[in-house]
Amino acid sequence: MLNLQALVDKPTLVGERVRLVPLDASHAPAMFAGVNDPEVRRFTGTHAEFTFEDVEQYSATRREQTDRVDLAVLRAEDGKVLGDIVLNDLDAANEKMGFRIALIAEQGKGYGTEATRLLLRYAFDVIGLHRVELEVFDFNPRAIASYRKCGFVEEGRLREALLWEGRWHDALLMGVLRTDNI
Template sequence: MFSQKPVLTGARVTLRPVGPEHADGLLALVSDPEVRRLTGSHAVPDPEACRQWCATRAGQPDRLDLAIEAGGEYVGEVVLNELDPANLSCNLRIALIGARAFGKGYGTEAIALALGHAFRTTPLHRVHLEVFAFNDRARHVYKKLGFVEEGLLRDALRWDGEWHDAVVMSVLRPDWQARSETLP
């Protein structure tokens, strides 16, 4: 379903298929302490693993990994993964490179472009995600783009000795279609 790896262009960002040229940007992203907290990533960043990961994304027909670029610079990634073709569903995840990319509308536009691609060019019916309850900024963006809170995964993340819940959210094709004229 994601065998085509498009370039998607918006007013602020361009989404490009992840390739080897994005390895340094990905390493910076996964090394940022705030990004690690927001994504719940406990893994130790590994430069070679980042290079291998970026080099293999083009050959994955069941997922779409897109680098977010602004002004020609890597500022993050947005991914459609965990494809469930029988139920026409997939997961969305996004990460921005940190303070230099936060609050500029890059994430909002990247998600809108990814959803537009998913709902215009594939038969997908549902796109879902999880976001930690403490991430108010992301939850606000997801709601603005049509995601609905469906439930709570209690104590899903242990970070610095404290437990945090994850909020499950989704957007359905009919909901997106009804709102798509107002999205970037």
């Protein structure tokens, strides 16, 4: 039985080096910088362009969502916004959700791996999910390695799922189960 109240009660999750807090409008300036960063846009496959007002409105409405969890990733030592991490696409009948993370600062330093592990614990131990799944583009080996460290297993591939700067790229499908040894 899923604890759907855990999707309403946005958590604060604390690790050694990161804190995950409910995403809100106060995070919009950092998030806006991220959605305009060329590397972040490429790794997330984001073609759309967003205004500051778009990002602020999106951030401000995350607490209202009752079928997902949107958290800001903060560096524990100083509160710097490193990005966001999300459980979305709730499929309650099959006890699964989608996952995404977008680091806008300090990539490659283990923050994303720690944040992912914290949110997976919440997903399995508090919400009671059986499965968490994601897509990642084949040109993002750092993210793929981080996901594998967190227990995600490659389950398939969407061939030529992203057209980026005139080249086609595959999306890897990855998933992790509550019963996996993570």
